[in-house]
Amino acid sequence: MSIQVKYFASLRDRLGRAEDRLAATEGMTVAAVWTALWPETPLPPNTLAAVNMEYASPGQLVRDGDEVAFFPPVTGG
Amino acid sequence: MSIQVKYFASLRDRLGRAEDRLAATEGMTVAAVWTALWPETPLPPNTLAAVNMEYASPGQLVRDGDEVAFFPPVTGG
């Protein structure tokens, strides 16, 4: 088991990748998922996060098997 | 020359007529037009009036050649 991480739109273009995988650690937050994968890159301002397709705050806990997504403000409609 | 008076919808049905003609007198108001034609019948509450197809207050002056209309609240749309 692990956390699947997805990036969308301008964030994916900037990072140069669409997905990552990460082993969850006890008490890991959304913010910690980002830091573990991108230790050199602060989360860009206005970036949104979702856990299992629901909007999530940086402090929300994640666990093995979760799908975590990072993306810029949405611009549909 | 004279004033043409029109009645619409439930008001026309109640009065039993759609039109009247009336000789204008000096300083005649919309309310006076009604009273001249229907001395026994008070203007029903909520009745609207128009002079030359513009909404008019009871005190508005009318003159020869004008078209005056009386009708209930509008219910289109």
Place this chain on the structure above:
Amino acid sequence: MNIELRDAPFEPLAELERHQASQDALRGRYGATAIFVGTMRDFNDGEPVRGMTLEHYPGMTERHLRRIVETAIQEWSLLDALVIHRVGALRPSDPIVLVAAWSAHRAAAFAACRFIMEELKAKAPFWKREDAAAGTRWVERNTPG
């Protein structure tokens, strides 16, 4: 801009199709179309309704509809607007009114479409007479917007 009274049933979607076909110069300029269709219900005030007659004040109706639509076009910088309103005898599920507003952005289109409908209901001299089981009755006032 187009404003029409119709004394026979009309199809709002077909009217929109036809109207948009005449908008070649606007293609790509509008980002938002807000549309409202008012339809005759078969039920009103708890009573089944079989039919309806829409009376109007010829001349005054057109004048006020035009002023309402011109006001909306100016107020919200609309690119185009369309109003079609039935008069005469209607049956349940017949369209009564079609309002459409085309604008660069959605806030203007929504607001203008709503404004046109509310103004039309408040000021355009139309009157509804319903045929119910109990007989014929004039609708005394519109429902609030």
Place this chain on the structure above:
Amino acid sequence: MNIELRDAPFEPLAELERHQASQDALRGRYGATAIFVGTMRDFNDGEPVRGMTLEHYPGMTERHLRRIVETAIQEWSLLDALVIHRVGALRPSDPIVLVAAWSAHRAAAFAACRFIMEELKAKAPFWKREDAAAGTRWVERNTPG
């Protein structure tokens, strides 16, 4: 209620026609249909735009659209609602989104249609990338509603 994502151009009026053809049980019950169509403009932020790509987050998009529409149906007692949204490559004047709300009365239809659009723009995970003369750029935020 119907919610669809489309990866090819669609005709909003034809979709409405088709959807209404399936509403036999509702005929005569609704008095108000509020419709919004969002269309791709050929100009944005003062620059001509040649094309656009709409990306989305498969799964999350459908989930949020469904929740938004269900919320609207409940909040305004809608009789029916329809949302169609494009994804993929668009050209100027292509429809992006269609929202329709059917209700007994107009206030509910207008409010629900507006709500669905605003919620969709705020929460549904779509992203626009525009192709302009200067190159390709992601749209950073939506215009206010």
